[in-house]
Amino acid sequence: MLRKILAAAVLPLVLAGAAAAQGKTSNRIAEIRAHLVYEENGLLSRDILKGDFTLWNAIIGEGDSEGHASSTLVFVVVETDGKPRGATPVLRFSAVSEDGKRVKYDKTFAYIFPNEGAGRVFVPFLLHDTGCQKIRLTARLVAYNNPKQIYQTVAKEIPFACGE
Known part of the structure; x- marks a missing residue:
């Protein structure tokens, strides 16, 4: 009986702590988009x-x-609700081939996200030598001074394939 009472008392505190940990920034990754770049004319495909x-x-x-x-x-699309709170995150983006041996992109950088009024920022990354091997895309919002503190992670895979 005592366990049930303790569990009922502790569970809301644990859930509140988890919600507070996730709410340390007003920014969030809304989506990841990817487009082929057509070599003949420089135009972009629809979102692949x-x-x-x-x-x-x-x-x-x-x-x-x-x-x-x-x-x-x-494009990594980052949204803000326009209500600055907590830490200003940095964006870490990586693109790695299916076999894990070829890193197409791996960078962490401070990006100025809007902090007044709601808005969206489209952060572009150009990947070269793509088209035959699946690519794993990972975008993270991390703490500026502590990249191990992750606010959000969004991952996608581009299912490129080639053959006869």
């Missing part, structure tokens, strides 16, 4: 992460690709 885009042999213009594409432009 929407799930209905066939990426088979995209480098030679096959699948749903509308032209040769060996580069991918990724």
